[in-house]
């Protein structure tokens with residue numbers, strides 16, 4: 681979550697984490713979806729439930745082609761026939777296929793197509809409060825990732841684990857990436873095996 685109003689993907693358990701941090705889920709105006717893997721999207725149904733029943737402010741999702749079909753199917757799997765009958769009419773949503781560059785909810789962004797298995801991942805450079813935040817979702821450490829983080833103020837990039845990792849970036853390659861981009865402040869996420877010294881142990885709010 682960036683600036684209290686932008687959400688980058690929606691892994692589980694999104695809604696209870698927002699409540700724990702004291703952030704208002706209703707303040708989210710735009711959600712950037714990088715790709716449709718479950719660890720990036722399956723926290724969204726409870727978040728949408730909140731948006732349908734508790735806070736009905738409009739929301740925009742930006743993502744790869746097929747975004748609307750994928751998310752509407754996810755909502756239908758979550759709530760069955762009641763989604764279309766009861767909930768969908770209350771949900772003030774827009775689904776936008778990400779453009780190479782565009783503006784959404786007053787925010788400029790650029791999309792960089794990243795290498796990630798057969799699905800790929802949309803990396804985003806988002807201009808917010810005079811800074812550029814680059815977010816990878818999931819990616820292999822290939823040339824488009826360097827393009828994504830180049831001269832960004834902040835880069836939120838996956839670094840999944842040590843060694844050789846299929847379709848993801850290793851800690852070793854993450855360290856090299858950071859060396860190649862010394863002006864950028866990196867936050868490495870998506871760690872699924874082990875930990876490193878100095879890593880965040882729980883939720884944290886960071887001022888940039």
Ligand SMILES: [Zn+2]
Nearest residue numbers: 715717796818
């Ligand atoms: Zn993935």
Ligand SMILES: [Zn+2]
Nearest residue numbers: 717719720818
């Ligand atoms: Zn992932």
